Structure formats: structure tokens, C-alpha cells
Amino acid sequence: MVKLCGICENERAILKRPKTAQQICKTCFYHVFETEIHHTIIDNNLFKRGDRVAIAASGGKDSTVLAHIMKTLNERHNYGLDLSLLSVDEGITGYRDDSLETVKRNQQQYELPLKIVSYQELYNWSMDDIVKEVGLKNNCTFCGVFRRQALDRGAVMLGVDHIVTGHNADDIAETVLMNILRGDVARLQRCTEIVTAGESMIRRSKPFKYTYEKEIVMYAYFKKLDYFSTECIYSPNAYRGHARIFLKDLEAVRPSAIIGKQFP
Template identity: 65%
Template sequence: MEAGEEKSKKAGGECFYEVFEEEIHQVIVGNRLFKFGERVAIGASGGKDSSVLAYVLSELNRRHSYGLDLFLLSIDEGITGYRDDSLETVKRNEVQYGLPLQIVSYKDLYGWTMDEIVKMIGLKNNCTFCGVFRRQVRSKFLHSIPSLSKFLQNRLFCFMILCLVEFLKALDRGAALLKVDKLVTGHNADDIAETVVLNILRGDIARLSRCTSITTGEDGPIPRCKPFKYTYEKEIVMYAYFKKLDYFSTECIYSPNAYRGFACEFINDLERLRPRAILDIIKSGEDFRIATTTKMPEQGTCERCGYISSQKWCKACVLLEGLNRGLPKMGIGRPRGNVNGDYKDIKARSTAKTIESKQCGSLDF
């Protein structure tokens, strides 16, 4: 009886694996996420999403002959007791999945670790720095010219950026070495639904119009793909658990109060009442349209580092300038206008020479 139950359980698990993997395959094929022979970087944090993504993508690549050149790309933010442990998981994944690994650190690129930043500014705004830096390194490390992702245009709110996504500074040698065609991330349906809610709450129509796209940055140097767009987080957890995949499950020690957490709780409450709530929110986000009369911010490039920006300097350069000058809150929560309603960036002009003379950082391979 026990043997029969075990066999039945195994058969059920095999069916789940097959359905899970086939759904991801259909998403990849149906949305034409990849082309044969492309070099693809998998954003790897060691967590369940990226670990499952790396495993499934390597399996599908072999099974369906995608012809992709896959490798893992990890970021070391310098968070003692968190990132150092998770990177050990990524290093094991490198061996387990047979995928080469490249690690880039905040310290080498920006001269600061997250521990040092938190020591300087406290816990209140640390996710702002981490979110901005991680997204930029992911784009810049993979290509030496500006990517499409722009930095925050509106006032920065504490903890509104999840450490997902996005990574740091432009690296000519790294770009020449890697020659990346695409970046894939483990963002799942829950993550995307949370982002839709966040963009609605902060009135960010620019991000709302593109946050549900399965591929972004197609007209830029490095398109970003989300094969798990329609995959529930609970499905990923089940897959990782029953497949006995090696992943790191500890939460970032600096993120418990992140604003995104409130959106997550809200969506979880909705899901209890309506199981399809997550996919419904994504569908609603896809159906949003920006009126033709709405004036969208114009994208340019940062005068200091060349990264995409709607301002004179990108947010990373502004934040770094504040850190380096001992003013870590520079650029965070700055009023958008003076008492007369006219915006005058006095500090930016007065420190223009200082900003332009500083370097974001560099890294040799």
C-alpha cells in the first residue's frame, strides 16, 4: 500500500513537472522570446525564482534545441549574512546546471557596499539605493552603451523598489567579453501584479504602460524577458521543492519594511477571495492605454556616465554624489518646485563640476 501511494505520488509529481515546463516552453515559443544562437544572461540571485528559471531554461534549451548560449549573472551588493550566503547557492547552481557564472559587485563598481550605505543613511532609504544600483548594473554590465531602462522620474519613495529585478556601472571590457543578446529574469505573475498595483498607487503611467510587457527594451541593446510572467509564485515554490532544487530562501535583512510588501499583502487578500486575482490584475495592466494627449517624459542620457535618464544626471549618479559628499539624501524626496512653482536645481548646478569629475567606478576582468 505504501509503495503504491509512493508510486502514485511520484506519477503526480512527474505530471506537474511536465505541465509546468510545457507552459514555460509555450510562453517562450508563443512570444518568440529567443532566437537560435543568442547569448542569454540569466539574472541569478540564488533565490527560488532565479534557481528554477536557470534549471528550467537549461532543460528546455537542451530538450527543444533553442540553441542558446546561457550563463548566470549575479550581483554582490555587499550585504553580510545575506548576499554572501546566497552567492554560495549561485556558485553551487553553476556546477549543478553546468552554466558559467559571472559575479559583479557594488564595491568594485561604485566603491560602496550596501552595508556601508546603510551605515551612512540608516534603514529608511536603503532600498532606493539598492534598487537604482541593481537595475543599472544589470543593464550596463551587459552592454557598454545605454540601455532602455530609465531611472525613477518621480519623487523617490522609501522601499518602493524591490531588489528584483533589475545592477551597476557600464563596463566596456565586460560587455566586450560577454556579448549578451538578452537578459532573462525570474519575475513571476505575483511580482508583475504587485508592480501594476504599485504603479497605480504612485501614478506612474509611464511604467504602468510597460510593466506588464513580457519583453522590454526591444529597441535597445539588451532586451529583457520574463518567461515566468504567467506563472504563480506558489507553482515555482512547488516545482523547486519537489525537484529538490538548491536555492536560498532567506529574505534580505534590509527589506522587511519595503513598500512593495504592502502591495503583496493586498494582492494576497484579493487572491483569497478570487483565485484569479493575480492574472486579472496583469490583464488589467495590459489593457491600460496612455491617452495620445498625455505628454510623456523625454529620455536622454546622463551627462556624467552616459546612462539613459530623463534628467541631466541619472539617479545613480545623483545618489552616488550625495554619498561621496556625505549627503546621502541628495536626490531623495527633493521638492519638484520652489514656493513659486518653478523648479530650480540649484544644488545640481552648483556641484556640476564636482559631479562631472567623479567616476562611478570601474572593474577589470
């Protein structure tokens, strides 16, 4: 028996939303996905008209969908934002050089200015150099700090007011778990905030704060977006991987656990 969309009740349902278990058609999925992100932006007053906003672009699914969504919503709802893409080249051979080719294609596809800053340019060494010195342990921690600083410096070069990142509900829930496991109480509240400020006081926000990773993947797949899907060669050694496995096991039993972890 064909299952009809739970929203329009006309088209055949082709997916089940992970956070609601509602079965919907492709057209309604596009609508609810985009509308929920629009409401997140409006309800949290993320932008004001005239803001110059840099989209942190890695070429991965999250940042590619973010670029597509930001351009779409900016035009549809007349946000009045001046959008650009900002990428960081960490200097990871066989990974970042390939993913930046995707970013360059995205720049053409979305007709947005692109700025690429590199660790080599900013710090006079690459992530490959760091790994040679310190080994594989904790290299993701180092990279995260350097990357945040690089985004801030790149934003200053671009003269932007605001950086948006593709951190989604799963990412935030993983970070909450990591901070609990580390006993880092100070970071618990900060890691769930939708708006923060970097060292340069440039605003950062997460329009995907309440968006499940599975839905981002489905949106990219159905829209046939161009993104880079290879995992960083150093990430298998990351501490975050343990939190991710635990969270996926928890989600299988209780799908709302991902959003629930944002309110420890």
C-alpha cells in the first residue's frame, strides 16, 4: 500500500523525518526544511538588513547546504544580506586540497565571492607539519583552535560582520556530550548558544542549530547539491568519534535525544 504524505496527503511519502517520524513527500520536505531554518533565523534575530555575512565553506555537506539555503532564503525573504564564502585551507594533503575544488565549484554555482585563507599563510605551517611534530593524538583539538582563529582573520580580511557555520543539531549534541565527559562545565552553556563572538568580536551563528544531520544529507541528496563527502584523514583519531557513536546508539532508541542534548 502506498503511504501518502502526512502534510499534503496527495503525493507519495518518500522519507520519514527523524525528529518527528512524520512521513512526507519530497516537495513538502523541501518546504518544511527551508521554513524551519527561516524561523530559526527570524526567531533568534540572527541578522539585520545590510549585514555582510561570510558562510564558512569547507565543501562538505553541511556547508554546501548552508550556502544553498542562505542564498535561497536571502532572495526569497529579502533579508538584505551581502553574502560571501570563506574557506580555510588547513594544509591537509589529499583531503583539503580536493575539498577546496568543491568550494570553488560552489562559488561558481551560487555566484558568491570566495576568500580562502591558509594555515601556511597565517601561521607559516600546515596541519600536516603539526601532525609530523605532535603525532595523531589531539591533532583535531589543535586544528579546531587554529581554524576558528583563521575564520576570524579571514572575516576581518573580507570586512564582514558575521560568520555562519554549518554546525547542526547532531554536532552540538556531540559537543555537549564531550564537555560532560571532560567535566568541562564552563563550556556546556556556551557550546549550545546559537550566537557567539570570536576573538575579533565578529558574530558567529548556527542557522542549523535545530536541524538534524540526516535531514541535511537528504536535502543535499534530493537537491543533487555538489559536495565533498570524504572524511578528513586525521578524524578517525578524534575524541569526537566516541561521542558520535554513543549519540547514534541513543538516537536509535530515542530520536529526540539529539535536540534534548542541547538543553543539559
